[in-house]
Amino acid sequence: MSMTRERQAPETPRRIERRTFFRRAAMAGATAVGLLRAGGIARAASTNALRTKTVFRLSTRGHPYACNACKTHAAFRYYKYWKIANGDRAHANCHCNIVTQPFTEKRYNRWFAHGRTIVDVRWRPKPFQG
Numbered sequence: 001m002s003m004t005r006e007r008q009a010p011e012t013p014r015r016i017e018r019r020t021f022f023r024r025a026a027m028a029g030a031t032a033v034g035l036l037r038a039g040g041i042a043r044a045a046s047t048n049a050l051r052t053k054t055v056f057r058l059s060t061r062g063h064p065y066a067c068n069a070c071k072t073h074a075a076f077r078y079y080k081y082w083k084i085a086n087g088d089r090a091h092a093n094c095h096c097n098i099v100t101q102p103f104t105e106k107r108y109n110r111w112f113a114h115g116r117t118i119v120d121v122r123w124r125p126k127p128f129q130g
């Protein structure tokens with residue numbers, strides 16, 4: 001009886017040790033996977049963020065008394081070029097600012113495909129989503 005007790009005594013801590021080792025190994029593995037995933041996401045995000053194009057819009061921001069024509073016109077229309085935006089004002093004496101907006105390259109190419117320079121999002125059919 002005493003023999004078995006002596007034998008069991010050193011076995012118990014070893015078993016715990018082994019379990020701890022596996023737990024730590026699993027945690028380390030999970031951390032490594034997490035880091036790899038985070039790296040992949042960061043890489044994907046940076047490449048997408050870098051691939052942007054600039055579009056132009058008329059904006060009534062900063063004009064508290066902007067007319068409804070300007071507001072509606074500005075809200076829905078996107079321009080490929082500053083010059084096109086400037087030439088497409090809602091009315092003479094429109095003082096809307098021309099502002100820029102970043103588009104992803106993918107969206108830019110889709111919206112301004114086939115030589116389009118103005119996109120009005122009220123137009124149907126709507127090939128401009130994305």
Ligand SMILES: [Zn+2]
Nearest residue numbers: 070094095096
């Ligand atoms: Zn205006």
